[in-house]
Amino acid sequence: MPRARCRRRGRWQFGWLEGCSVETDDKGFIRTGSAVHAGYEDVDLTLETSVPGVFAIGDVRSGSTKRVAAAVGEGAAVVGQIHGVLRERQRLAGGLR
């Protein structure tokens, strides 16, 4: 598996997600959405990684725009997706009708 990357003091860092089973692309950016999972019906999971319940946003995400506004937007969008996953898990466990 390629190593996940993150920039620190302007330089890309490698290895911080080693052993977490999160899938990355060939450059080390974290893959999300339909690239790595089938997802749930009716729940937007474009920012979820290959590990269920683990999300990636901003520069570290494969295919992201690598701009401040994009990172902030993904930060806002991921909240709704996390709520969607929690709601779906509750429904599957029989807690919601």
Ligand SMILES: Cc1cc2nc3c(=O)[nH]c(=O)nc-3n(C[C@H](O)[C@H](O)[C@H](O)COP(=O)(O)OP(=O)(O)OC[C@H]3O[C@@H](n4cnc5c(N)ncnc54)[C@H](O)[C@@H]3O)c2cc1C
């Ligand atoms: C020189 C330069 C100029 C840029 N100019 C522009 C511009 O003009 N306009 C624009 O829109 N975008 C610009 N960008 C891009 C913009 O900075 C990024 O798209 C944006 O900062 C991404 O936000 P982020 O939260 O995903 O990542 P970051 O802002 O990189 O935040 C990641 C954070 O995680 C921390 N971190 C890293 N590793 C660990 C760890 N193991 N544990 C805990 N914390 C960790 C880092 O210290 C950092 O604080 C520029 C980038 C660079 C490098």
